[in-house]
Amino acid sequence: MATTERAMPKGLKPATELGPILVFFAAYYFGDLFVATGAIMITTLIALAVSYYYTRSLPMMPLVTAVVVMVFGGLTLYLNDETFIKMKPTIIYAIFSIILFAGLILGKSFVKVLFDNFWDLDDDGWKKLTIRLAAFFLLMAVANEIIWRSFSTELWVNIKVFGFTAATFLFFVAQVPMITRHMNQDKPDTDA
Structure with a gap:
């Protein structure tokens, strides 16, 4: 019997992406870092299972993060x-940065593979986005190392949950002008 993809209820995808980090934050404040660690491990596995149930595949970035x-x-x-x-976070950001830079060296844009369903960019746009995202991940890895080594656990948790999430959102917002400039103008034929 062939397995088919199921329609994921609206709002469930963001919940599987943000749920583990929000549970981590809540568990830290109601318990401690060890309780939060166990909580993020469990919710990460649940998020992967839910994603697999609906899509019948495991996306690479969430899978690497889960490992x-x-x-x-x-x-x-x-x-x-x-x-x-x-x-x-340092290890995850560094892995993603290395993979993206390695892809560029090999002449491939792994960002295109991840975001091709969202944007239809020309090759130059994919290359620029890949370079920027790889550099962003590298910067985030360095930032995490500085923060956890220099500040309190409480500050690190707050920056990890809110600061890094906000930085990622702002990074993608800042890419909108470049993405817009490099969108392919060809419109697919639609038959009514």
């Missing part, structure tokens, strides 16, 4: 050392 969450979260809990969960 890193499980490994570094597991080390945090097993060794009772919060260092590992604090390093998790």
Whole structure:
């Protein structure tokens, strides 16, 4: 029997993407970093399962994130050392940056693969977006390292949840003019 993709209810996709980080934040404030670590591990697996239930595939970025969450979260809990969960964003951002830069060296735009359903850009637009996103991820990795090593756990949690989320949103908003300039103008033929 062939498996088919199911229609995901409206609002569920953002919930699977933002839910784990919001649960992490709430668990930190009602418990501690170790409770939050366990909570994000569980909700990340639930989000992946829900996504798979509807799409019958596991998207690469959430899958890589889940693997890193499980490994570094597991080390945090097993060794009772919060260092590992604090390093998790650095590792994730660095992996994404390296993958994007490697793709450019190989002449491929992995950003195009991820966002082709959203935008129809020319090759130069995909290249620019890939370079910018790779540089952004690298900057976020460096920022995470500076913040968790220099400031309190509470400040790091707040910046991780709100600051990094806001930075990502602002990054994509800032890309709108470039994306607009590089949109392919060809309109598909539509038969009524």
